[in-house]
């Protein structure tokens with residue numbers, strides 16, 4: 001797949017671009033194209049461009065930008081039309097010594113779908129710390145994916161499966177993105193409060209355990 005990583009100069013963007021670039025043609029998107037080209041050096045054969053250029057030349061985009069920056073996405077409405085858009089965005093705030101979910105209700109992914117009405121929006125990768133993707137080999141993990149149609153889910157799941165050891169799990173329609181995004185502060189707080197190092201999602205199945 002030819003895939004853009006919008007915000008691919010950030011911590012999560014660089015890490016996910018590196019892993020996706022093993023099996024996909026990656027274009028890093030940055031507000032500053034020279035920073036995008038520098039970040040692309042950390043991928044296998046990836047290139048860099050500004051957000052519009054990266055979105056225009058690809059069939060799928062992963063959004064790895066901060067929640068407060070989401071407004072910029074609406075300027076990409078035309079170039080992301082009829083394409084897959086995967087949100088990794090988590091609205092978080094620090095309060096009382098813990099990280100908390102920043103929205104009263106709804107999710108970043110649903111807001112993105114509202115900004116991009118002609119795109120196929122899914123949420124994925126929200127609960128994985130970039131540290132897992134910075135490593136050479138990614139640990140076995142479950143990637144929770146929500147999308148309003150099964151076709152959009154399958155498209156996003158195909159992208160997830162291009163990274164060895166990642167298992168996509170369908171979480172239902174995009175209204176479930178709120179549940180997925182809310183897991184992220186829980187996971188981050190669990191890691192801090194228990195000194196475990198970075199944590200991610202992995203479910204145990206009776207099919208695996210017999």
Ligand SMILES: NC(=O)c1ccc[n+]([C@@H]2O[C@H](COP(=O)([O-])OP(=O)(O)OC[C@H]3O[C@@H](n4cnc5c(N)ncnc54)[C@H](OP(=O)(O)O)[C@@H]3O)[C@@H](O)[C@H]2O)c1
Pocket residue numbers: 006007008009010011012013029030031032035036063064065066067068069072088089090091125126127128129130131
């Ligand atoms: N870090 C993780 O482990 C992790 C894991 C899962 C999900 N996420 C999600 O991924 C998103 C990015 O997280 P991150 O930790 O990678 O953040 P980050 O290191 O701060 O990078 C964010 C990138 O977004 C771009 N950006 C666009 N508008 C921006 C603005 N107004 N202010 C700052 N940066 C802006 C920047 O790229 P340019 O300036 O080059 O355009 C920047 O490199 C967040 O929504 C987060 O919840 C992060």
